[in-house]
Amino acid sequence: DQFKIVSHAIFESLFPFDNNMSLLKDKKLVIIPGESLQGIPFESLVTETKKQLNNSYLLNTCEVSYAYSYSSLKKLSKTNYNFEKETFAISPVEFSTQNLPTLSIPKEDTKTLEHLLSTSLIEKQDANKANFINAYGNYKIIHISTHGGVENNGAWLAFNDDKLMFDEIYFK
Numbered sequence: 001d002q003f004k005i006v007s008h009a010i011f012e013s014l015f016p017f018d019n020n021m022s023l024l025k026d027k028k029l030v031i032i033p034g035e036s037l038q039g040i041p042f043e044s045l046v047t048e049t050k051k052q053l054n055n056s057y058l059l060n061t062c063e064v065s066y067a068y069s070y071s072s073l074k075k076l077s078k079t080n081y082n083f084e085k086e087t088f089a090i091s092p093v094e095f096s097t098q099n100l101p102t103l104s105i106p107k108e109d110t111k112t113l114e115h116l117l118s119t120s121l122i123e124k125q126d127a128n129k130a131n132f133i134n135a136y137g138n139y140k141i142i143h144i145s146t147h148g149g150v151e152n153n154g155a156w157l158a159f160n161d162d163k164l165m166f167d168e169i170y171f172k
Helices: 002-014 020-024 070-077 107-117 129-135
Strands: 028-031 063-066 085-091 119-123 139-144 148-151 154-158 163-165
Touching: 085 107, 085 129, 107 119, 119 129, 129 139, 129 163
Parallel strands: 028 063, 085 119, 085 139
Antiparallel strands: 148 154, 154 163
């Protein structure tokens, strides 16, 4: 109940329009949050307190996505993507240079993905940073089964041989 009240108050503060629900209904909402708003999961804001919680989230009203900045959004919107292939999957399972636990990824999951989406799959030692960077940008869908985290305010993904910081590929 407390979450519902606080979340709705935040929603009302961020969307203080009388007709906010009709303005947002079935729209694509792109959020470019400033520093103080970066930690808010906008799609889970409560739009109405009278409905059940699972029916009152913003994501039930509109499509929510995020952008790093307006200039990067504008640059990305001008990019014409011609993907060579449909799906790329990478699964390191073990991490040779990092102190990370081995992943237990059921082989059936990757086989199902390969069958459904015509997937190029790289696993184990071949699931390294260089192979990921070479494949990145050439596929419509990228499926990554690995560890991730944040250090020094930067997000990373772990590959068999090294960590990849997101800013290494952000504008690639």
